[in-house]
Amino acid sequence: MATSKTSKTTSISMSVFEHAMRQFDEAASRLNVDPGLLEFIKQPRRAMIVTLPIQRDDGEWAVYEGYRVQHSFTRGPAKGGVRFHPQVTLDEVMALSAWMTWKSAVVGIPFGGGKGGIACDPTSMSRRELECLTRRYTAEIMDIIGPEKDVPAPDVNTNPQVMAWMMDTYSMHARQTTTAIVTGKPLEIGGSRGRVEATGRGVMLTAREAAKHLGLDLNGATVAVQGFGNVGSVSAKLLAEQGCKVIAVSDVFGAIKNPAGLDVPALIDYAHDNGRVSGFPGAEEIPRDDVLFVECDILVPAALESVIDGDNAHRVRAKIIAEGANGPITPDGDAVLNERGIFIVPDILCNAGGVTVSYFEWVQDRIGYFWEEEEVNRRLETILVRAFGDVLEMSRLHDVNMRIAAFMLAIQRVLEVTTMRGVYS
Secondary structure (H helix, E strand, O other): OOOOOOOOOOOOOOOHHHHHHHHHHHHHOOOOOOHHHHHHHHOOOEEEEEEEEEEOOOOOEEEEEEEEEEEEOOOOOEEEEEEEEOOOOHHHHHHHHHHHHHHHHHHOOOOOEEEEEEEOOHHHOOHHHHHHHHHHHHHHHOOOOEOOOEEEEEOOOOOHHHHHHHHHHHHHHHOOOOHHHOOOOOHHHOOOOOHHHHHHHHHHHHHHHHHHHHOOOOOOOEEEEEOOOHHHHHHHHHHHHOOOEEEEEEOOOOEEEOOOOOOHHHHHHHHHHHOOOOOOOOOEEEOHHHHHHOOEEEEEEOOOOOOEOOOOHHHOOEEEEEOOOOOOEOHHHHHHHHHOOOEEEOHHHHOOHHHHHHHHHHHHHHHOOOOOHHHHHHHHHHHHHHHHHHHHHHHHHHOOOHHHHHHHHHHHHHHHHHHHHOOOO
16 A cells, blocks of 8 residues: 655754744733633633545555644634645644734734644646545545535645535535535535635735835835746736736745846746746846845745745845745744845735635625625725734834734734633633
8 A cells, every 4th residue: 555644753953833833922921911711711722633544546545634724613613725745744834823813913804813734745746646535535524524514625736626525525414505614615516706815915915015114115116926826926916917027936946036027927827837936037036035035125935934044044135025825934934034134924814815805705695795806805905904904003102023923913812702702611
């Protein structure tokens, strides 16, 4: 029997979950709150590990490991994506679920935090194999998910089709069509208009607000984007529409640069057709990771966690960092960047457009009435502009950076509800 099941250890340095907890502790230390209550809202409420056997197309059996972590239910059902990636670990999923709690609280939507993942390489799997794996995973976790319990969504290497399989599997077991079980679905089965672009649109909106705050004119402002998947490509496209000049982008295979500016719509088409940005006409090839260190006004890290750390943060040459990914900067990297005066729009604010429109989708599914895309985008802008203002006000009030301010605001909001509800014991 072939096996793909792994029990990976975290890195020798700080794990992703330790990274998330350090951010929490730094913000919490500035609040006058009972330490016991802080510990209660800090730790995940539930974590599930599942074993997922599927038969590959060649007849061999493979066994994968999947996870679902529910960090908080205090403000509403858990909410968060499901990622398929070879390096998925329980530690990572725990951290991501915690960030989802704070993300939902920062933008003021009635969700807690959840996250899921399967340690697999989807690029080596057929469509049938991916469907089998998705359905088995959904069946294994379905006792703890549901429209009022925990609502999954797309994440790294998952998409509307994966959500459709999850929704169908849940519905078959529930014996009724339950569209509100997941968000990020195709429009035909209860998806929301504007959902695919929502995270990238949120990056653009919060980067725009940061530029306003700093007095930076977006017309002609230079942008570098690390990661050219959904979030990175949409961020690049929308920032270009605001008048920005996108001068460098990267994907998992490589990076390109053109100081005169890249034609983003043409690059999106090229990447779709060729599976990579390398080779785009008129662009210079550069080492993949060097996109993080290109001199620019706005840097959008939109790939995976911990790409900027204490060892390389001194090489970053951006005025604004808009965190399209979750946790792209380690706490040690943060310290270096803050000392250098680089303005960071933290992930729990910057990429909250996805969960905000997921909330819209969940609402629309439950009432059975769907909004036009203009309405979705208008509501999203209202919420994110208000959230940016709330975080900026907290930053000024307590003389802290935007990340600490965002965590302080989120922790306060979760604590307020915790105190109102009381702690069942």
